[in-house]
Amino acid sequence: MSKVRRYEVTAAGDFASVLAVLTDHVGLQLVSLEEVERSWLDTAAGTLAQTDSTLEFRTPKGEGTASLTWATEGRVLVHDNCVAASVPAGAGDLPETAAFTRLARLIDGESFVLGPTVNSQIAVLACLDDEDKTTARFVFDRSETLEGTALPMLLEIVPLRGYDAEAAAIEKLVRRSVALSESATPMKARVGNATGTRAPSTGLAPELSAASAWRVVLQQLTKSITDSFSGVLSGDDPEDLHAFRVAVRRIRTLLQDGGEVIDPESRDRFRHEYRWLGDITTPTRDADVHLLEFPGLAASLPQARRDDLAPFNEVLIHHRNECLSSMVTDLRSIRRAEFGSAWLEFLSDDDAWTGCGELSDEPVLRVVIRRVEKAHRELVKNGGKITKKSPAIALHELRKEGKRLRYLLECFGPLFNEEALATILRPLRDLQDVLGEFQDTEVQGEALLELAGELATTDDHSALVAIGGVVEQLGVRGSTARNEFSKVFGRFDDRKVQRALNRLETTKSSGKKKR
Amino acid sequence: MKVLATYNIKGGVGKTATAVNLAHVAAAEGNRVLVWDLDPQGAATFYFRVKPKVKGGGKAIVRGSIELGDAIKATDFDNLDLVPADFSYRHLDLWLDDAKKPLARIRRALRQVDHEYDYIFLDCPPSISLTSESVFRAADALLVPTIPTTLSLRTYEQLDRFVEENPDMVRELKILGFFSMVDRHKRLHRRFMTELRTAHPEMLEGTIPNSTDIERMGVHREPIGSYGKGSRAARSYESLWSEIQTRL
Numbered sequence: 001m002s003k004v005r006r007y008e009v010t011a012a013g014d015f016a017s018v019l020a021v022l023t024d025h026v027g028l029q030l031v032s033l034e035e036v037e038r039s040w041l042d043t044a045a046g047t048l049a050q051t052d053s054t055l056e057f058r059t060p061k062g063e064g065t066a067s068l069t070w071a072t073e074g075r076v077l078v079h080d081n082c083v084a085a086s087v088p089a090g091a092g093d094l095p096e097t098a099a100f101t102r103l104a105r106l107i108d109g110e111s112f113v114l115g116p117t118v119n120s121q122i123a124v125l126a127c128l129d130d131e132d133k134t135t136a137r138f139v140f141d142r143s144e145t146l147e148g149t150a151l152p153m154l155l156e157i158v159p160l161r162g163y164d165a166e167a168a169a170i171e172k173l174v175r176r177s178v179a180l181s182e183s184a185t186p187m188k189a190r191v192g193n194a195t196g197t198r199a200p201s202t203g204l205a206p207e208l209s210a211a212s213a214w215r216v217v218l219q220q221l222t223k224s225i226t227d228s229f230s231g232v233l234s235g236d237d238p239e240d241l242h243a244f245r246v247a248v249r250r251i252r253t254l255l256q257d258g259g260e261v262i263d264p265e266s267r268d269r270f271r272h273e274y275r276w277l278g279d280i281t282t283p284t285r286d287a288d289v290h291l292l293e294f295p296g297l298a299a300s301l302p303q304a305r306r307d308d309l310a311p312f313n314e315v316l317i318h319h320r321n322e323c324l325s326s327m328v329t330d331l332r333s334i335r336r337a338e339f340g341s342a343w344l345e346f347l348s349d350d351d352a353w354t355g356c357g358e359l360s361d362e363p364v365l366r367v368v369i370r371r372v373e374k375a376h377r378e379l380v381k382n383g384g385k386i387t388k389k390s391p392a393i394a395l396h397e398l399r400k401e402g403k404r405l406r407y408l409l410e411c412f413g414p415l416f417n418e419e420a421l422a423t424i425l426r427p428l429r430d431l432q433d434v435l436g437e438f439q440d441t442e443v444q445g446e447a448l449l450e451l452a453g454e455l456a457t458t459d460d461h462s463a464l465v466a467i468g469g470v471v472e473q474l475g476v477r478g479s480t481a482r483n484e485f486s487k488v489f490g491r492f493d494d495r496k497v498q499r500a501l502n503r504l505e506t507t508k509s510s511g512k513k514k515r
Numbered sequence: 516m517k518v519l520a521t522y523n524i525k526g527g528v529g530k531t532a533t534a535v536n537l538a539h540v541a542a543a544e545g546n547r548v549l550v551w552d553l554d555p556q557g558a559a560t561f562y563f564r565v566k567p568k569v570k571g572g573g574k575a576i577v578r579g580s581i582e583l584g585d586a587i588k589a590t591d592f593d594n595l596d597l598v599p600a601d602f603s604y605r606h607l608d609l610w611l612d613d614a615k616k617p618l619a620r621i622r623r624a625l626r627q628v629d630h631e632y633d634y635i636f637l638d639c640p641p642s643i644s645l646t647s648e649s650v651f652r653a654a655d656a657l658l659v660p661t662i663p664t665t666l667s668l669r670t671y672e673q674l675d676r677f678v679e680e681n682p683d684m685v686r687e688l689k690i691l692g693f694f695s696m697v698d699r700h701k702r703l704h705r706r707f708m709t710e711l712r713t714a715h716p717e718m719l720e721g722t723i724p725n726s727t728d729i730e731r732m733g734v735h736r737e738p739i740g741s742y743g744k745g746s747r748a749a750r751s752y753e754s755l756w757s758e759i760q761t762r763l
Contacts, residue, residue, distance in 0.1 A: 075593075076593040076594075077545075077593075077594065078545040078593070078594070079593065080545075097544050097545035098544050098545040098546045098633060099544075099545030099546070099547075099594070100545060101545075102545075126591070129566075131564045131565070131566060132564055132736070133563070133564035133565055133566075133591065134591045160588070160589035161587055161588065161589035161596060162586075162587055162588035162589060162596075163588065163589070299761040300761055300762070430630065487626075488630075491630070
């Protein structure tokens with residue numbers, strides 16, 4: 001599938017000429033004409049940039065509602081009008097549609113960071129064939145910074161899948177008639193250059209020492225924990241706890257893979273404490289998942305059986321409240337407070353990060369690539385041993401290994417070649433999704449059956465029968481995931497991924513090694 | 516990824532309108548959707564304004580000499596792609612008959628692209644043949660539009676019997692029948708609906724009305740959700756889709 005081609009339209013005459021050529025030779029239809037203020041969003045780690053996708057929040061000038069568009073290479077993955085006219089802060093603020101659910105999974109609990117903002121006039125024209133079918137879209141994008149600096153108009157030619165030849169013919173026609181200068185830089189990067197707000201800076205650079213880089217990432221993750229902490233205590237939004245736990249898991253990965261980079265005594269102590277912090281939040285997260293997923297699971301039952309589940313929903317709510325209460329007690333404990341203070345002190349203490357391990361002064365890229373290669377090797381080796389007869393625990397362990405690799409790649413993402421990183425992360429995330437689905441259905445099934453015990457004392461067994469139906473559905477989902485494992489693992493254990501691993505430390509344009 | 520086939524032994528019951536409109540609803544929700552028009556008449560292809568021709572020929576896809584992904588055309592709607600029909604599909608049964616493991620051919624072709632989509636709709640030609648059996652093997656569910664008339668009910672029961680008699684072929688296949696082209700003013704339609712629901716309580720509750728709005732798809736060459744958003748017919752496809760999702 002061809003990629004988007006970009007040209008600068010430097011003079012008003014060029015714009016008119018392009019239009020004239022198009023109207024003379026192809027059917028043309030105006031798809032949309034917008035005047036908006038738009039901002040690009042990404043996570044601090046640049047998760048969207050790593051997957052070659054963009055998330056735009058647009059507010060119309062004048063009448064209309066704000067909108068959110070997730071797109072990749074000119075192809076809209078999802079576009080939705082927003083009920084709230086404010087920039088989403090994280091997954092919890094995304095519309096509840098299938099594609100935004102995928103986006104929420106992709107950012108995995110991280111918050112959005114507001115990137116560059118501009119005022120834009122955007123016209124989208126469809127080129128039509130003799131069946132009035134769109135073959136390519138021409139996007140004219142005239143933007144200026146909030147300070148009023150105008151950027152050259154950008155023309156994007158977006159071929160539709162299966163119509164590459166038609167799009168190429170139109171492009172050739174336009175280029176023959178109008179002198180346009182080709183440019184590979186998309187508008188987001190142009191705006192970033194003009195406003196000095198490039199992709200959110202993570203403070204990571206390949207030449208940093210391993211200890212300094214580890215410290216930078218740990219500081220960022222600690223900020224995520226601090227930001228979500230009050231939300232976790234209130235228990236109002238399950239996304240806060242999810243974001244909190246993701247940050248905790250990432251810190252644990254960095255501590256696990258921080259041997260010879262972090263002071264060993266501190267590393268041992270904090271690994272132990274972070275494990276505890278993860279453990280005390282697990283029951284509440286599981287209870288949140290039961291509550292969030294239960295309506296969907298119940299919907300798979302016939303109407304009569306669904307009604308039978310009403311008493312069980314009460315059990316789930318009660319159970320979640322109990323878990324929350326116990327978790328809040330632990331989070332407000334002296335142990336948590338002392339550990340939190342010690343951690344912040346450790347992160348801010350320069351001495352603790354100087355000469356703290358054999359590899360602490362090595363360039364970070366060299367150290368982290370070795371860790372990534374090791375994590376990849378282990379994942380491939382152990383994944384290759386999984387058969388249809390392997391016990392569930394083997395898949396659970398593999399999921400942990402997958403997480404380790406994913407978090408290393410994502411936490412140090414800004415150091416790597418973007419295209420190589422995306423090539424590894426795509427199949428890895430798919431693999432993790434399948435392993436996650438398998439584990440979730442197992443854990444949920446067992447937990448629901450245990451909780452159902454609370455209903456066993458009543459004479460009416462209709463709720464128990466209905467729960468049996470739900471658990472059966474979970475079993476079906478679990479076995480579907482298990483059956484998909486070999487296929488998704490095959491896509492990960494692939495030469496393309498291996499080659500991408502070898503390219504991780506090369507810069508995108510030059511092909512030279514970064515270190 | 517789920518494969519849904521719109522199927523009925525009988526023609527003219529609304530199979531193509533179902534495939535096109537449900538696919539459009541699913542894509543508008545943000546799902547990645549593919550429609551494969553297997554009917555040589557190419558009505559789904561026509562509705563999406565795509566030329567009814569498969570690059571390299573339909574036979575090459577079935578034989579596996581070209582990838583299904585190479586035949587895919589984007590429609591004018593986000594997240595909604597199409598494998599167009601090809602008039603040569605009229606020979607599909609013969610090609611399958613010549614092939615090794617004919618029943619696995621469609622499933623094998625779909626496997627090449629299944630990671631790109633959340634839902635794949637197969638718009639099948641009417642009949643019961645090797646093609647339909649290959650579709651049964653590939654699909655997770657058959658969506659069976661049924662007009663509440665004697666002949667349609669007869670074919671629905673033929674299908675039901677076929678499925679019952681061939682458990683190995685259909686495996687986990689779900690049969691999701693629903694009433695299509697319903698005219699509630701007709702007493703006969705109301706009577707047949709009651710009778711069939713009693714005999715087959717598993718039928719979906721959602722119904723598709725007999726509507727000129729749906730017939731106008733041929734004029735607009737678009738799914739009804741594009742030109743008739745909010746109409747009764749468009750809403751009926753939306754609620755049918757919600758119900759189908761709960762059954763998958």
